[in-house]
Amino acid sequence: MAESVIKPPKKQLGPVAWMRMHLFSSWYNTLLTLIVGYLLVTSVGPVLNWLLLDADFKGSDPSDCTGAGACWLFINQRLNFFIYGFYPNELQWRIDVMFALLALSFVPQFIENFPGRKWLGIFGMTGLPVVGYVLIPGGSFGLEAVDSAKWGGLTLTLIIAYIGIIASLPIGILLALGRRSDMPIIRGLCVVFIEVWRAVPLITVLFMASVMLPLFLPEGMNFEKLMRALIGITLWQSAYMAEVIRGGLQAIPRGQYEAADALGLGYWKKTGLIILPQALKMVIPGIVNTFIALFKDTTLVLIIGLFDILGTVQSTITDPAWQNVAVEGYVFVAFCFWVFCFGISRYSQKLERKLDTGHKS
Amino acid sequence: MKKQTIDSRPAGPKPWYDPRIRSIFFQIVTLSIVFWAGWTLIDNTLSNMQSRGISTGFGFLDETAGFGIIMSLVPYDATMSYGRTFWVGLTNTLLVSAMGVVAATILGFILGVARLSSNWLVAKVALVYIEVIRNIPLLLQIFFWYFAVLSNLPSPRQSVEVGNALFLNNRGLYLPEPVAQDGFGLVWGGLVAAIIAVVALRIWAKKRQLATGQIFPTFKVGVAVLLLLPALAYLVAGQPLTWDVPALKGFNFGGGITIIPELAALWIALSLYTASFIAEIVRSGILSVSKGQTEASKALGLPNSLTLRLVVIPQAMRVIIPPLTSQYLNLVKNSSLATAIGYPDLVAVFMGTTLNQTGQAVEVVAITMAVYLTISLLISLFMNIYNRAVAIKER
Numbered sequence: 001m002a003e004s005v006i007k008p009p010k011k012q013l014g015p016v017a018w019m020r021m022h023l024f025s026s027w028y029n030t031l032l033t034l035i036v037g038y039l040l041v042t043s044v045g046p047v048l049n050w051l052l053l054d055a056d057f058k059g060s061d062p063s064d065c066t067g068a069g070a071c072w073l074f075i076n077q078r079l080n081f082f083i084y085g086f087y088p089n090e091l092q093w094r095i096d097v098m099f100a101l102l103a104l105s106f107v108p109q110f111i112e113n114f115p116g117r118k119w120l121g122i123f124g125m126t127g128l129p130v131v132g133y134v135l136i137p138g139g140s141f142g143l144e145a146v147d148s149a150k151w152g153g154l155t156l157t158l159i160i161a162y163i164g165i166i167a168s169l170p171i172g173i174l175l176a177l178g179r180r181s182d183m184p185i186i187r188g189l190c191v192v193f194i195e196v197w198r199a200v201p202l203i204t205v206l207f208m209a210s211v212m213l214p215l216f217l218p219e220g221m222n223f224e225k226l227m228r229a230l231i232g233i234t235l236w237q238s239a240y241m242a243e244v245i246r247g248g249l250q251a252i253p254r255g256q257y258e259a260a261d262a263l264g265l266g267y268w269k270k271t272g273l274i275i276l277p278q279a280l281k282m283v284i285p286g287i288v289n290t291f292i293a294l295f296k297d298t299t300l301v302l303i304i305g306l307f308d309i310l311g312t313v314q315s316t317i318t319d320p321a322w323q324n325v326a327v328e329g330y331v332f333v334a335f336c337f338w339v340f341c342f343g344i345s346r347y348s349q350k351l352e353r354k355l356d357t358g359h360k361s
Numbered sequence: 362m363k364k365q366t367i368d369s370r371p372a373g374p375k376p377w378y379d380p381r382i383r384s385i386f387f388q389i390v391t392l393s394i395v396f397w398a399g400w401t402l403i404d405n406t407l408s409n410m411q412s413r414g415i416s417t418g419f420g421f422l423d424e425t426a427g428f429g430i431i432m433s434l435v436p437y438d439a440t441m442s443y444g445r446t447f448w449v450g451l452t453n454t455l456l457v458s459a460m461g462v463v464a465a466t467i468l469g470f471i472l473g474v475a476r477l478s479s480n481w482l483v484a485k486v487a488l489v490y491i492e493v494i495r496n497i498p499l500l501l502q503i504f505f506w507y508f509a510v511l512s513n514l515p516s517p518r519q520s521v522e523v524g525n526a527l528f529l530n531n532r533g534l535y536l537p538e539p540v541a542q543d544g545f546g547l548v549w550g551g552l553v554a555a556i557i558a559v560v561a562l563r564i565w566a567k568k569r570q571l572a573t574g575q576i577f578p579t580f581k582v583g584v585a586v587l588l589l590l591p592a593l594a595y596l597v598a599g600q601p602l603t604w605d606v607p608a609l610k611g612f613n614f615g616g617g618i619t620i621i622p623e624l625a626a627l628w629i630a631l632s633l634y635t636a637s638f639i640a641e642i643v644r645s646g647i648l649s650v651s652k653g654q655t656e657a658s659k660a661l662g663l664p665n666s667l668t669l670r671l672v673v674i675p676q677a678m679r680v681i682i683p684p685l686t687s688q689y690l691n692l693v694k695n696s697s698l699a700t701a702i703g704y705p706d707l708v709a710v711f712m713g714t715t716l717n718q719t720g721q722a723v724e725v726v727a728i729t730m731a732v733y734l735t736i737s738l739l740i741s742l743f744m745n746i747y748n749r750a751v752a753i754k755e756r
């Protein structure tokens with residue numbers, strides 16, 4: 001055996017070799033690296049300066065923003081409005097409780113082997129809406145009533161996204177089953193419903209909900225603006241949900257349907273006990289993805305005059321007391337959405353790999 | 362168990378256990394519920410409209426609109442009818458959608474390829490771009506471009522100018538407009554002739570390749586013909602083209618083509634946002650082509666460019682087309698966010714102002730939804746035809 005260990009050749013290992021391979025492998029790659037590197041260096045510096053180094057964080061009013069950078073104290077000052085909207089200050093503990101319960105139900109879903117996370121998840125899907133229905137509007141159990149026109153900010157964004165997804169799930173399941181049904185009339189109705197809702201933009205749905213819904217209802221019966229928006233969003237979202245679930249239903253091998261038939265199970269037993277549990281598990285990543293899309297789309301409610309988080313920021317940056325804080329406001333909202341959406345999408349990708357049982361086709 | 366006589370056939374299921382009869386029964390029930398619900402809705406709507414004094418029917422389309430629109434591709438002024446506002450809105454929607462589809466496709470394909478680049482820096486920059494842009498709501502991006510970037514541009518008097526012909530300020534981007542003079546028809550004729558010539562050339566080259574195996578450089582010759590013939594016609598006709606250059610008149614620019622900031626913001630945001638989704642589609646499409654295909658093509662001695670053109674791209678397109686279609690549909694639907702910044706698209710003009718002025722919600726909403734439904738169906742149809750052309754031909 002040779003005594004001396006031969007050192008790995010420098011040209012194939014180590015940082016220099018890595019750079020050779022990944023940055024300067026050919027003349028055009030070298031050129032590309034240099035151009036992109038130059039652009040990065042010249043743009044990242046000023047952006048960082050603006051974001052952090054030259055930015056103002058402390059102070060109490062606009063005159064404290066003296067630096068050349070961002071004026072973050074604007075966000076600081078208005079944070080309460082951005083999170084709670086016009087919800088009365090002394091009642092904001094109710095929203096805080098809901099935030100805590102929401103986090104308690106869903107954050108453990110990201111942590112493997114968290115004790116009882118399945119039950120927490122089930123609570124989040126069933127019990128939480130009930131608690132929220134009692135707590136947020138108030139008016140019962142001695143809680144002071146808060147008009148829905150006063151809800152706003154991040155709270156409203158989360159309420160709309162959450163209700164949109166929870167309410168559209170059962171409707172979406174029924175529509176997907178209907179679309180796969182053998183009965184031509186039911187299938188036709190479901191196809192028309194799904195395709196029409198999917199073809200129109202959410203804005204037209206929201207306009208329709210706010211303008212036409214009052215016309216549809218019998219006289220004397222009316223909903224408030226938020227409720228109308230929620231009805232529109234739920235119907236629209238259930239069409240997308242149906243398509244996601246249909247994907248899962250189609251991915252179940254035929255043998256499963258036939259085995260259930262051979263066991264003599266009726267339609268609802270077959271669907272409820274054999275097909276749906278497998279199909280729903282398979283489409284969890286798809287459902288999470290539609291949730292991300294819906295979460296981003298909730299910003300549209302500001303067009304019909306509801307104050308979601310973007311709406312509160314938009315109304316604040318036009319406030320003459322603060323000059324030129326538009327970019328700060330938008331960066332703040334973008335950051336909030338980005339953290340939520342990026343986190344959830346990473347989770348859904350992880351889940352996709354974990355749930356991939358390999359018998360999809 | 363009941364005893365059965367031998368000569369009788371086994372009794373069929375009771376009628377209420379017969380799946381066929383059951384399914385007919387359920388369908389009749391569903392249909393009657395739907396009809397009942399529909400009838401109730403229509404009845405409510407009619408009585409509500411009557412009690413509020415809203416007129417019905419499509420007669421309002423001929424009434425005078427009486428409001429101005431900041432941008433229109435078809436001639437429009439406030440004395441024209443509501444029907445005309447519909448066309449203005451529709452053409453504006455189609456314009457921004459078409460611009461967005463082109464830009465998003467180009468940028469998306471570049472990003473998708475960059476994401477797979479062997480150059481580490483380029484791949485990472487593309488990754489960061491995609492992950493940042495697609496996780497931020499589109500409406501926020503439109504607001505950012507409109508309220509934070511474009512409205513902070515200098516005023517018309519301090520415009521950024523390029524070569525005294527192109528001006529950029531907070532009222533928009535001003536470009537010189539080509540004006541065709543007499544004899545410009547010859548250039549169009551040259552272009553048409555060139556297109557016919559290229560098609561003929563392609564057919565001939567393919568025939569010759571099949572017969573003799575010789576490859577004719579169709580692409581290079583085709584580009585040359587396409588450029589040279591119209592240019593020749595242009596010179597022969599005596600250069601029949603002048604430019605209408607924008608110039609500062611009073612407080613604003615006049616002449617030339619104006620791209621209003623509303624259109625620019627919407628276009629930029631739609632393209633950047635959709636491109637990040639298209640990039641991921643392109644990436645997964647290219648990755649779906651198995652390595653064996655590229656290796657086989659290399660083994661056959663095809664150079665890299667031909668491998669890409671003849672082996673990788675055709676197979677990747679099969680995976681790319683269906684999700685790309687839905688991205689195009691999303692882009693068209695998302696163009697309705699124009700309402701939020703005041704770009705006069707179909708939703709803003711028709712479902713916004715026209716609906717508010719006439720109050721005929723049912724008709725206006727129905728027309729608008731029908732338009733989007735038609736656009737969606739048309740795009741799906743065209744993409745399905747194209748998809749069938751590139752799909753695997755199994756024999």
